[in-house]
Amino acid sequence: MRHLTFASIALLIYCNLVLVEAQQCRSYNRKSGYCVSIMTCPPLLRLLQNNPTVQELRQLQRLTCGFDNQDPKVCCPYSVITPPLSSTSDRLAAPPVKETSAETTPTSTSTTTTKKPLNVNEIEDRQNFSSHSKFALIPKLSECSEVFVTRDRVVGGKHVDHGTYPWMARIGYQYRTGKKLTYYCGGSIINKRYILTAAHCTEGLDEYIPKEVRLGENDVKTETDCNEEYHICSKAEDYKIEKIIPHSNYSTSTKHNDISLIRVDRDISFESYFIKPICLPFLKEYDIENLTLPSGLDSAKAIVAGWGRTVANKNDGSDSLLDVVLPLKTNEECQSIYTRRVIISPKQICAGGEAGMDSCGGDSGGPLITFRSVNAMTKRTKLFQTGVVSYGPVNCGVGGLPGVYARVSQYLDWILENIEPS
DSSP, rough: OTOOOOOHHHHHHHHHHOOOOOEEEEEEGGGGEEEEGGGGGHHHHHHHHHHHOOHHHHHHHHHHHEEEETTEEEEEEGGOOOOOOOOSSOOOOOOOOOSSSOOTTTTTOOOOOOOOOOOOOOOOOOOOOOSSSGGGGGGOTTSOOOOOOOSSSTTTOOOOOOOTTTTEEEEEEEETTOOOEEEEEEEEOSSSSSSEEGGGGGGTTTTEEEEEEESSOOOOSSSSETTTTTTTEEEOOEEEEEEEEOOOTTTTTOOTOOOOOESSSOOOOOSSTTTTOOBOOTTTTTTOOOOOOOOTTTTTEEEEEEOOOOTTTTOOOHHHHHHHEEEEEEHHHHHHHHTTSSSSOTTTTEOBBBBTGGGGGGOOOOOEEEEEEEEEETTTEEEEEEEEEEESSSSTSSOOEEEEEEGGGHHHHHHHHOOOOO
């Protein structure tokens, strides 16, 4: 058996295949898993490539649950699934396996030592940018995240009321040989000329060119959106893209520094209730870094909103704006879940990773938002952008892998350096 090739072993597995493709399944060591291509399951892939014994081959046969073109699908534990960058999955694919000398097998567990990361609730030690020459271009605390919609609704419902997240932006792409715009990525309004999004939404898109930004939209199939409670309606507004500024150190392989700015061709009007800038985490500058949230609000929870579009799968997503609440993870927790397949940097933050809770409803490049107290006396809170949707697991909501986001607080200086006046 030792002389069998990869192809012949795969064919042998295929011949023993039970032709019923399972979604959730029981993997080796009775671990909960998901039926995925063997190319996204490093332990089983290594087992297949390293001349398996008869016993190991039988184990692979038992775990085979389908076929993906010429590659077998296997029942792989949630915690070890590694989506390839070229995946056309429900979410953006994760970076590839980081090569090391250590081997991981289905019956062994590897551990990694990581530097203690920044806790999600920890005050970050950084300079105060109040005196920065461009800080005046950032909206004042009284001007950002101004929302007229009451927040007594349950987040995570099927439809978001028009005006709940007035900073949401949709990026329109034009195929090189066509004229029609298609919207695959999201972003957020941060001032009157700039949209914050992910670098993977503006770089390396091959045939697709970012051309336009749409603001103030809720339902993509209606020309006019209305807030039924307040009886106020509006139409979406389109802005041409004047300039794209991706982070110069963005890595397509690790997805580090996955952040980008889009400058639109004219000033954005904030007269409408439905088009407003979001607050960025300038907590020191706003003098609110030491305020605690009122009881009833959880600082370890975040919200992602969007229409479910991603660059990776180019699916149609939802017609109307959706949102979901996600549990935040410390970088230490996140790194231990991803093990050595990816490196979670201090400039990233993780959220989700629990069954049924994922940012599938969010767009690539869209905002991860959290509540912050802005007035201790009145107990008033506002939403701040904590992250930018970067990448996550292939299969949404099945549990195991959290989504990974660019940590906005680590890029405040970069944002200030790259924005310009009107």
